[in-house]
Structures are given as structure tokens and as C-alpha cells.
């Protein structure tokens with residue numbers, strides 16, 4: 001056990017890449033866009049991948065998985081998925097969710113909490129139409145989150161939909177976007193001596209209150 005802990009200790013970052021989070025102070029969405037652009041410039045792998053956590057209401061069991069952020073629009077963080085998936089059914093019962101971005105090269109994380117709503121049908125149509133044909137067919141073929149007894153069943157379904165839609169593939173009615181409207185956004189910058197900087201924006205009736213938290 002101690003050997004295992006020592007190995008991990010050696011692999012931890014020194015948190016010497018950043019400074020205090022001053023430039024973000026006024027608006028959390030501008031702050032997010034700034035950090036997101038820096039993550040892209042810094043060649044972070046999968047910079048738009050984030051962990052979304054939802055809760056199953058009857059058991060209060062949280063669950064997490066990665067989705068891609070596709071847009072930050074009208075102060076909403078937009079991602080796409082299958083509305084009948086586990087996350088989709090959980091969001092139907094309890095639309096509260098959290099998103100977490102981790103950009104290790106910059107030693108940053110952003111934590112976002114809020115309420116999720118489906119985006120308009122038109123928006124989902126436009127995004128679906130922009131996807132590659134294989135992804136479009138996959139959205140029809142995969143009963144996301146349901147038990148799959150045999151992988152060949154999935155392949156056969158894909159082939160069926162390929163034949164069914166020889167030209168344009170319509171958006172499946174159970175597939176589309178969600179927009180998360182945040183009530184909290186926390187920016188975390190790793191700093192030396194574990195004195196990391198945490199800047200929190202919490203939504204108030206009028207705008208946002210800002211405060212720091214102990215690391």
C-alpha cells in the first residue's frame with residue numbers, strides 16, 4: 001500500500017504553471033470562455049470533454065460520465081445525448097446536474113452546477129445535421145444505456161438504419177441537446193505549496209456574487 005502511495009506521490013503535478021485568478025473577476029461566462037480558449041491554445045487533450053453528474057432520485061445515487069460541450073450560448077452550457085439514456089431519464093426526474101472540466105496541462109478545473117433544460121428542436125436538428133453520417137446512424141442504432149446482449153445486434157441495427165436512410169438521416173426524436181444554466185461556477189487554479197486558488201461565482205437574484213474558498 002505505501003509503495004502504491006509513493007508511486008502516486010511522484011506522479012502528482014507541482015502546480016507551478018499558473019497565477020492567481022484575477023483576470024476573470026467580472027463575468028463567469030467570459031471567464032470560462034477565456035480559460036476554454038487557453039485550454040485549446042495549450043493543446044489540452046479533449047478540451048471540451050467534461051464530466052456530467054446526475055442523480056437517480058429514488059436511490060439518491062449520483063452517477064458521472066463524460067460528454068462533449070458543444071456550445072456556450074445564451075449563458076447555457078450545451079451538450080448532446082440520448083434523452084432515453086440513464087442521464088436523460090435521471091435529468092427528467094431531477095434536472096439538477098454538475099459539469100466538471102479538468103485541464104491538467106494548465107492545472108485548472110472548472111466546476112459548474114445548475115439546472116438543465118432541453119434545447120429547442122430546431123437547435124438539435126441543426127447540430128444533428130452537422131454530424132458525420134456514421135454518428136447519425138449510431139444515434140438511431142444505439143439504445144444508449146440499455147442492456148446489449150450481443151454486439152452483433154448493434155451492428156445489425158446500424159446496417160438496418162443505413163438501408164432505411166440512404167440519403168439524409170433525420171434526427172431521432174429521442175436524441176438532442178440539453179443546456180445547463182448555471183447557478184454556480186468555480187474556477188480552480190493549481191498553485192505551489194497546495195495553496196491553490198478557488199474563485200467562486202454564485203448566482204444571486206440580480207447577478208453574481210464572487211468569493212474565494214480555501215483550497
Ligand SMILES: Cc1cc2nc3c(=O)[nH]c(=O)nc-3n(C[C@H](O)[C@H](O)[C@H](O)COP(=O)(O)O)c2cc1C
Nearest residue numbers: 046049065066067068080081082085086087088145
Ligand atoms: C471523451 C468522451 C466524450 C463523450 N461524449 C459524449 C457525448 O457528447 N454525448 C453522449 O451521450 N455520450 C458521450 N460519451 C459517452 C458517455 O460518457 C456515456 O458512456 C454515455 O453517454 C452513456 O451514459 P449514461 O448511460 O450514463 O447515460 C463520451 C465519452 C467520452 C469518453
